[in-house]
Structures are given as C-alpha cells and as structure tokens.
Amino acid sequence: MTLENIRDRAAERVDAVLAFIERGIAEGTWQPGDKLPTERELERMFGLSRNTLRKTLKPLEDSGRIVRHVGRGSFVGTTKPASAPEGESLLRRIVGASPAEVMEVRLMLEPHAAELAAGRANAEDLRLLEECLARSEAAGDVPEFEHWDGRLHVTIVGATKNGLLMDLYEAINDVRRQAEWGKLKARTVTTERRKVYMEQHRRIVTALRDRDPDEARRSLREHLEVVRANLLGG
Amino acid sequence: MTLENIRDRAAERVDAVLAFIERGIAEGTWQPGDKLPTERELERMFGLSRNTLRKTLKPLEDSGRIVRHVGRGSFVGTTKPASAPEGESLLRRIVGASPAEVMEVRLMLEPHAAELAAGRANAEDLRLLEECLARSEAAGDVPEFEHWDGRLHVTIVGATKNGLLMDLYEAINDVRRQAEWGKLKARTVTTERRKVYMEQHRRIVTALRDRDPDEARRSLREHLEVVRANLLGG
DNA sequence: TAAAAATGGCTCACGAATGGATCATTATGA
DNA sequence: TCATAATGATCCATTCGTGAGCCATTTTTA
Numbered sequence A, B: 001m002t003l004e005n006i007r008d009r010a011a012e013r014v015d016a017v018l019a020f021i022e023r024g025i026a027e028g029t030w031q032p033g034d035k036l037p038t039e040r041e042l043e044r045m046f047g048l049s050r051n052t053l054r055k056t057l058k059p060l061e062d063s064g065r066i067v068r069h070v071g072r073g074s075f076v077g078t079t080k081p082a083s084a085p086e087g088e089s090l091l092r093r094i095v096g097a098s099p100a101e102v103m104e105v106r107l108m109l110e111p112h113a114a115e116l117a118a119g120r121a122n123a124e125d126l127r128l129l130e131e132c133l134a135r136s137e138a139a140g141d142v143p144e145f146e147h148w149d150g151r152l153h154v155t156i157v158g159a160t161k162n163g164l165l166m167d168l169y170e171a172i173n174d175v176r177r178q179a180e181w182g183k184l185k186a187r188t189v190t191t192e193r194r195k196v197y198m199e200q201h202r203r204i205v206t207a208l209r210d211r212d213p214d215e216a217r218r219s220l221r222e223h224l225e226v227v228r229a230n231l232l233g234g
Numbered sequence C: 001t002a003a004a005a006a007t008g009g010c011t012c013a014c015g016a017a018t019g020g021a022t023c024a025t026t027a028t029g030a
Numbered sequence D: 001t002c003a004t005a006a007t008g009a010t011c012c013a014t015t016c017g018t019g020a021g022c023c024a025t026t027t028t029t030a
Helices: A003-026 A039-046 A050-062 A083-095 A099-120 A123-137 A142-158 A163-175 A179-188 A191-209 A213-232 B003-026 B039-046 B050-062 B083-095 B099-120 B123-137 B142-158 B163-175 B179-188 B191-209 B213-232
Strands: A066-069 A073-076 B066-069 B073-076
Touching: A003 A039, A003 A050, A039 A050, A050 A066, A099 A142, A099 A163, A099 A191, A099 A213, A099 B099, A099 B163, A123 A142, A123 A191, A142 A163, A142 A191, A163 B099, A163 B163, A191 A213, B003 B039, B003 B050, B039 B050, B050 B066, B099 B142, B099 B163, B099 B191, B099 B213, B123 B142, B123 B191, B142 B163, B142 B191, B191 B213
Parallel strands: none
Antiparallel strands: A066 A073, B066 B073
C-alpha cells in the first residue's frame, strides 16, 4: 500500500468530514447555535490529523457557517453567508468589461507591479521572463505571440509574490480570452506593432534583471500606453 | 528479437503515452484541472524511463495542455476555463489573502482611482461622499465606523465609473469582512487613530470636490500608508 | 475557591510523494 | 567507430498530511 493511497484516502476523509458537517447543518441535525463535535472527536471519527481537520473546517468558519470558541467548542453559525452569489456576479461582470476599462485597470496595476517585481523577482522568475521573450519572438503566428505576450505579463505580476494581485490579474486576463478581444487583437496586432512590443518587452525585462524599479515601472507603463492606443484607436 | 525491435518499441511507447494523455483529455476522462497520473506511475505503466517520459510530456506542458507542480502532481491545463469553477476558486483564494497583500493592492488601485474620480465624480457621488463622512464621524462604535469608512472608499472607486475596477475592489473589500480582519481592526482602530482617519478622509473628499486629481491621489495614498502601518505594525 | 480537564489556536519538525534537473552508463544505428 | 537516444541513479525544492507539543480560555471537578 503506497503512500499515494494514504494521501488519496486523506482527501476522501476531508470530503467526508465536510459533507458530514454541512449535511448536519443543512438537514437541521444541528440547529444554529448548537454545539458541534469537538475537533479531537472529529479527528478520531474520520482518522484525520487535527491540523488537516482544522484546515478543512477553516472555510466553514470564514464563511460564518460555524463559529469556534477557545475552551468552549465549535457551534453552528447564526448568520447566513452571502459571498457565494457575489462571487458569481463579480466574474460575470468582469467578462463583460470593455477594453477601455481593462486597459485602465491594467495601467493601475502593472506598472506598480513591475516596480515591486524589480525588487522581488527571483532567479526562476527572471528565467521565465527570458523564456517568454524568446518564445514570443520565435512565435509563428499572432495567437502564439499573444500567448507568450500574456505569459510575460503574468510572470511579471507573479514575481511580486502577492497572491491577491496575481488572482485579480488572472481574473482580468480572463477577459482577454473572450471572442471579442480575439477579433480586436487580430485587427490591431500587426507585424510592425509586434516588433515594437518585443522591444518594449525586452526593455522591461532588462529593467527587472537590473533591479531598477523606476525603469521597470516607466517602461511597462509606456508599453501599456502604446497597447491601449493601438486597441482603442488612440 | 532484434535490436531494432527494441528501439521501435521504445518509440511506440512514447507514442502510446502521448496518445493516452491526449485521448484522455480529448474524451473528457480528465477534465481541465483534474490530476493526471504521476510521472512515476506513467513510467511504470508504459515501461519508459522517467527522463524519456518527461521529455515526451514537455511539449504538452509548453503548449499549456497540461500543467505540472512540484510536490503536487500534473494536471490538465485550463486554457478554456469554465467560468463558474474559476470564479469560485478566485473568490476562495481572495478570502485567504493576507492583510499585507490586500494593502499592497489597495495602494495600487485607490490613489489612481481617486485621481480619475476627481475628474469623473458627479453630484450624486459627492453627496454620497459627504454622507459617508458625516456618518463615520457620528459612528458610536468601531464596527459602525468601519462600515462607513468602507463605504467611503467604495464610493470613491465607484466615482471612476469603471465597472471592472468597481468589481475588483468589491472583491478585495469582501476580504475585509472576514473574521480575521475584524479582530485585526478591533486591535488597531483606536479612538486616536479614528480621528486621524477622519481628517484624512475629509481631505480626500475635499480634493475630489475641488476637482484636484493630484491632491486626491496624494491624500488617499497618504491615508492608505497610515492604515497599512497601523494594520501591519509599521 | 482552586485545581484539573477540555477545547480551540498555533507552531514546529518529520516523512512521503511529486516534479525539476543533472550525470554516467548503456544500447542503437549510421 | 561514433554520435545519438534511452536508461538508471541521484539530488533538490515544494507540497501535503501527520504527530507532538505548548498556550489561552473555558468548563468541570475536587
């Protein structure tokens, strides 16, 4: 019996304990305010370590479905969470954002991100940036170029090591994969402009490698201004 | 059994593992994001060395059809993300963002947003801002103050009339409603600091009413720097 | 009333599994 | 014979679950 099985089983038990708690709450086995089994009880019941168990229950606490008190125990929450539907609407509306809005937000985030990245990028980040440069320059067609163009920007944001920023940027980036954007790009990304973009990319990466925050911010900002002008017909 | 057969069989196994993975993805046996067999499993399954196997799978990773994570495993790529699960995971991860990360992103967005808002805010926006000021100053306890504090910042971002920016900021703001933040604030928002915050708020709103982008950006930035220092113990 | 037990909050170190990467050796085919 | 491909063997960094232990608070018990 390999460890893989053990880990897989752990995942199953995580699901089991989540289902156990959530079903108990949903079916009214425990009413709001009722006391739930203690962590050490659940630990024994489901054969999980307390660390894993606590991590599993963390989302339930964050969303308010359970509340925990030191020395007393865990209890069913008394308020109803509303974050799930908000998340849905967020993503739905992001998908409908206009190119002008997207570029405006990118101009807020990315220059500042480059500034931070200049101080935080590690060797692997720099290697990835070089790879993105090389691959985008070697790209045979527009979609391939766009792919590595996007990866380059994602890598810069990732180099900030700020998970929240990365997630937000990822959400913004999803918009650019929409059909509308594809058409927009096909019209605006010409061979001539690709050359300009690549030069700007190289300048940005050089600034990051040189650990020059000001130059990184400035060059990325200029790049995005050009991209915006091309996209919006400036 | 000639030598040629052995080599041919190696080539065949390379084709076999490629076909195995690609067919599994194409036929939906593994959905985007699903975990693929580990390299050491495939090694055993197809009788290839791990070096050869990894070289074989490299193109799949380069093209984004699979993604590999150290310590976790290999997964089907999410180039065509279903919006619902992506949104869920985004929100779930935003919930886990640290105060340091949140403040860093707010410092990217809000000063710039204030700059834009100075030029775009309408009469209704300004009226709402005044209301937020008045109510936060009249707040009886910390939670009430926090509520109108938050509303003030949301209103500023809303005044930019950039829907995408508003949605992103709303998502960030959700984090601050989490239990962790509540405790953090209760410790950091003292009466003395409330006074400072209110003065800074008024200065920001005044700048917006005066249509002064530079002053709006500067004052909001200063405000957030102070908030960050208080939160993170600067 | 004071001590003991129970409970959630938290940190640390460990082992197993995984992908990332390099090297020397062996087999293959020109 | 020699260049190339495949192999086998390590070592590394990261992730994940586990176990143990300690703390602060609350409840129970003596």
